[in-house]
Amino acid sequence: KAGVTQTPRYLIKTRGQQVTLSCSPISGHRSVSWYQQTPGQGLQFLFEYFSETQRNKGNFPGRFSGRQFSNSRSEMNVSTLELGDSALYLCASSLGLPGDGETQYFGPGTRLLVL
Amino acid sequence: LAKTTQPISMDSYEGQEVNITCSHNNIATNDYITWYQQFPSQGPRFIIQGYKTKVTNEVASLFIPADRKSSTLSLPRVSLSDTAVYYCLVATDRGSTLGRLYFGRGTQLTVWP
Numbered sequence: 614k615a616g617v618t619q620t621p622r623y624l625i626k627t628r629g630q631q632v633t634l635s636c637s638p639i640s641g642h643r644s645v646s647w648y649q650q651t652p653g654q655g656l657q658f659l660f661e662y663f664s665e666t667q668r669n670k671g672n673f674p675g676r677f678s679g680r681q682f683s684n685s686r687s688e689m690n691v692s693t694l695e696l697g698d699s700a701l702y703l704c705a706s707s708l709g710l711p712g713d714g715e716t717q718y719f720g721p722g723t724r725l726l727v728l
Numbered sequence: 729l730a731k732t733t734q735p736i737s738m739d740s741y742e743g744q745e746v747n748i749t750c751s752h753n754n755i756a757t758n759d760y761i762t763w764y765q766q767f768p769s770q771g772p773r774f775i776i777q778g779y780k781t782k783v784t785n786e787v788a789s790l791f792i793p794a795d796r797k798s799s800t801l802s803l804p805r806v807s808l809s810d811t812a813v814y815y816c817l818v819a820t821d822r823g824s825t826l827g828r829l830y831f832g833r834g835t836q837l838t839v840w841p
Contacts, residue, residue: 655831655833656772656815656834658831703771703772705771716774716777718774719771721771
């Protein structure tokens with residue numbers, strides 16, 4: 614069974630631009646979570662989707678948004694990019710909700726560099 | 729909110745047992761505790777998960793005391809390839825729109841020959 618895939622793997626943008634990242638969960642998984650990882654802040658939770666509904670959201674500004682499609686694939690969008698948005702963005706999928714004991718499986722991440 | 733606290737770094741030698749403790753004082757009744765391992769430029773990899781008492785799998789053991797305010801990941805007989813960052817995760821406020829998923833800051837484990 615294929616693992617979690619994320620595209621693109623690497624991305625370079627300039628301040629003020631917007632970006633869309635894509636995540637394809639493991640087949641059959643209905644929950645997708647997004648995280649931001651930076652050297653200074655570590656892994657921080659962005660949002661979680663289950664069956665096309667956002668179930669939880671982390672403490673990030675409204676510039677960060679996401680959605681989930683009927684096939685469980687998910688996208689996250691960052692508008693008006695800032696230098697501080699440079700990070701590794703990780704997607705994780707699980708059969709059900711992670712807090713209900715479901716294991717999350719992570720993708721390789723998308724490394725975003727904002728210049 | 730069930731934030732977690734872990735040591736920033738630990739050192740060990742090959743063949744030794746390593747124990748990494750995570751504190752989660754505000755863990756809720758229905759929260760699970762999960763540990764992940766991460767190598768540079770890779771996504772975290774699931775190691776073990778538990779709710780209470782002790783859980784063991786082929787790579788690690790997880791000890792959770794009765795009050796569940798902490799948990800200890802035990803890695804038996806570590807090798808050089810176990811050098812990585814280890815994260816403790818607790819899910820809190822499940823079902824609430826204010827719910828959060830918190831990773832600890834991670835523990836950098838370095839195994840020396």
